[in-house]
Amino acid sequence: MAEIGEPAWRSRQLSEAIYHQHLTKTSEITTLSKTLRRKLTDEGWEVGRPEIVQVFRSTDGTERYLVQGGDGLTVETVWMPEGDEGETDDGGDAEANDDEAVRHQRATLCVSSQVGCPTNCAFCLTAKLGFQRDLTAGEIAGQVVAVLDRHGVEVGRDRVNLVFMGMGEPFLNYDNFMAAVRLLVREVGLSAQRMTVSTSGIVPGIERFAQELAEFRPRLAISLNAPNDELRSELMPINRKWPIAAVVDAARQVRLRPHERITFEYVLLGGVNDRVEDAAQVARLLRKTGLPVKVNLITWNSGPGIGYSQPQPEAVEAFRQRLVDAEIPAYVRNSRGRDIYAACGQLKRTVEG
Numbered sequence: 001m002a003e004i005g006e007p008a009w010r011s012r013q014l015s016e017a018i019y020h021q022h023l024t025k026t027s028e029i030t031t032l033s034k035t036l037r038r039k040l041t042d043e044g045w046e047v048g049r050p051e052i053v054q055v056f057r058s059t060d061g062t063e064r065y066l067v068q069g070g071d072g073l074t075v076e077t078v079w080m081p082e083g084d085e086g087e088t089d090d091g092g093d094a095e096a097n098d099d100e101a102v103r104h105q106r107a108t109l110c111v112s113s114q115v116g117c118p119t120n121c122a123f124c125l126t127a128k129l130g131f132q133r134d135l136t137a138g139e140i141a142g143q144v145v146a147v148l149d150r151h152g153v154e155v156g157r158d159r160v161n162l163v164f165m166g167m168g169e170p171f172l173n174y175d176n177f178m179a180a181v182r183l184l185v186r187e188v189g190l191s192a193q194r195m196t197v198s199t200s201g202i203v204p205g206i207e208r209f210a211q212e213l214a215e216f217r218p219r220l221a222i223s224l225n226a227p228n229d230e231l232r233s234e235l236m237p238i239n240r241k242w243p244i245a246a247v248v249d250a251a252r253q254v255r256l257r258p259h260e261r262i263t264f265e266y267v268l269l270g271g272v273n274d275r276v277e278d279a280a281q282v283a284r285l286l287r288k289t290g291l292p293v294k295v296n297l298i299t300w301n302s303g304p305g306i307g308y309s310q311p312q313p314e315a316v317e318a319f320r321q322r323l324v325d326a327e328i329p330a331y332v333r334n335s336r337g338r339d340i341y342a343a344c345g346q347l348k349r350t351v352e353g
């Protein structure tokens with residue numbers, strides 16, 4: 001508004017229209033005069049929203065969306081009803097024993113931050129797309145708004161967790177990612193404590209993140225995926241730039257909330273990083289950090305053209321048990337929506353499956 005010579009307070013009218021009246025076109029915003037709407041359009045400003053152009057529905061209730069931005073490029077967003085089995089361990093869920101409670105929704109929304117991804121992890125399907133472009137703050141927040149509207153979610157009544165674990169590396173699009181978080185907190189009314197951002201270990205990003213105000217700081221998850229630098233560099237080329245110790249040092253700068261833990265994600269690849277010795281090494285590494293941590297184990301999800309295999313169920317359990325024996329909380333995350341290519345590492349803007 002300021003840029004087109006209007007008083008800055010008019011931006012409130014805009015955010016009211018977009019985030020509270022749920023309007024999706026400049027022409028619909030009747031709180032602004034016709035003249036002003038025309039002026040906005042003439043000067044090249046467009047009020048819009050990323051559009052859900054395709055929906056894939058899994059047998060487990062998960063929905064995967066192709067969401068399209070203004071330039072026609074699409075990213076993927078995933079809706080997991082009933083949550084994703086505990087990303088946010090907030091406990092104390094009210095018993096669903098009255099009619100009112102039954103209507104409350106509980107879900108986890110997995111949000112993308114870039115079109116494609118530049119980090120090129122060997123086991124991830126999104127990597128095959130390469131990097132196309134960053135999403136804007138509006139496109140990141142817009143995915144959330146579009147999906148919440150689709151499901152008639154009422155923020156405050158329904159419990160929705162956000163995980164920034166879709167396509168892309170949020171900390172390589174830091175400013176837009178954080179601007180989106182602020183929009184979602186201030187305008188949509190979501191709590192940053194119910195958001196988790198996952199990074200492959202972008203050290204300058206983690207350092208900036210550590211400086212954010214608690215009100216606007218999601219929880220932090222780090223994709224570890226290997227017990228040592230040698231294997232991690234093989235699986236995640238980004239490790240050559242920022243090895244494990246540098247990532248951990250940066251993570252140490254985050255001032256955690258009471259009871260908050262840093263999550264380490266670990267994709268189990270059959271015969272590659274899933275031995276009990278690997279678990280023991282992970283346990284040593286994490287204990288040495290002195291940080292409050294937990295580990296989310298993800299069994300590898302397949303994708304065309306990626307030469308890994310799923311771990312044996314016994315190996316997964318033995319791995320988890322070894323961590324728990326070392327007093328590291330470890331959980332096996334059940335993959336949702338594998339049948340529609342909506343699970344971790346499967347987002348690739350295709351119609352496969």
Ligand code: SAH
Pocket residue numbers: 119121123124125164165166167168169170198199200222223225265266267298299300301302303344345346
């Ligand atoms: N770029 C960020 C955000 C994506 S989060 C990051 O790497 O953390 C996606 C998570 O899924 C990461 O933990 C990643 O390691 C994991 N992942 C990638 N490919 C996978 C696959 N094929 N199966 C299971 N998990 C996978």
